[in-house]
Amino acid sequence: xxxxxxxxxxxxxxxxxxxxxxxxxxxxxxxxxxxxxxxxxxxxxxxxxxxxxxxxxxxxxxxxxxxxxxxxxxxxxxxxxxxxxxxxxxxxxxxxxxxxxxxxxxxxxxxxxxxxxxxxxxxxxxxxxxxxxxxxxxxxxxxxxxxxxxxxxxxxxxxxxxxxxxxxxxxxxxxxxxxxx
Numbered sequence: 463x464x465x466x467x468x469x470x471x472x473x474x475x476x477x478x479x480x481x482x483x484x485x486x487x488x489x490x491x492x493x494x495x496x497x498x499x500x501x502x503x504x505x506x507x508x509x510x511x512x513x514x515x516x517x518x519x520x521x522x523x524x525x526x527x528x529x530x531x532x533x534x535x536x537x538x539x540x541x542x543x544x545x546x547x548x549x550x551x552x553x554x555x556x557x558x559x560x561x562x563x564x565x566x567x568x569x570x571x572x573x574x575x576x577x578x579x580x581x582x583x584x585x586x587x588x589x590x591x592x593x594x595x596x597x598x599x600x601x602x603x604x605x606x607x608x609x610x611x612x613x614x615x616x617x618x619x620x621x622x623x624x625x626x627x628x629x630x631x632x633x634x635x636x637x638x639x640x641x642x643x
Contacts, residue, residue, distance in 0.1 A: 470496055470504050474528075484527030484617055525617035552592075559585045560594060564615070565630060568598035568608035594618070 468476070473494050478485060487505065491498040505528050509521040518536040521528060532540050552560065555578075562577045563569055574582045586609065589595040598610040616623065 470494070470500065471508055474501070474504055474508065478521070478528060478530055481529060483613065484523075484525040484529040486527040489527070522620065523622055524620050525613040525615075526623065527613075529617070552588075553585075555580075555582075555585050556588055560589055560611075560615075563589070563595050563609050564611050564624070564627060567610035567624075568601075569610075570601050570604065570606040570608050572604070572606055574609075 474490060477490065477494070487498055487501050490496075490505075491501040494501070505521065505523070509523075512520055512533075516535075518533050518539075520531050520533050522531050558578055559574055559582050562574045566573065566577075571582055571586055574586070586595070590597075590609075593612055593614045595609045595615065596612050598608040600606065601608050611624070621627065
């Protein structure tokens, strides 16, 4: 059986169509045996091409890699096919806890509870189950497990990295101003 050599753009499209998570440029380059700069340039060209031709999907760089997404302009058409209630939403408590973790990571449950003023055990379990946060190791001071956001968190928010999080309001207390008693 003779295999036809596809252009790099077609190889990247095929791989990214089956990828469950964003795929880093370095990984794509290694697996396709192509230099990283060539992969970078091809991905950016494809992303521009899809936007320029008004496709129903986009190629985006998020969460440290590249992945296909539905184009924002096609959202209302996609919504027609999504069953009501199929997308699980986070509670206000979960959103608040996730924000504390995102901005103060790595952070322990005790610190999160001090910021929120309530027990966060159940909410942390929910965020772990949804793969939005993960264990980051043990705190050297108190020995408590700490948590951080995941690549999936970045992906769901459409961020490349944590530096793209919006700045906190200037009136919010800094982490060292919050009393843990």
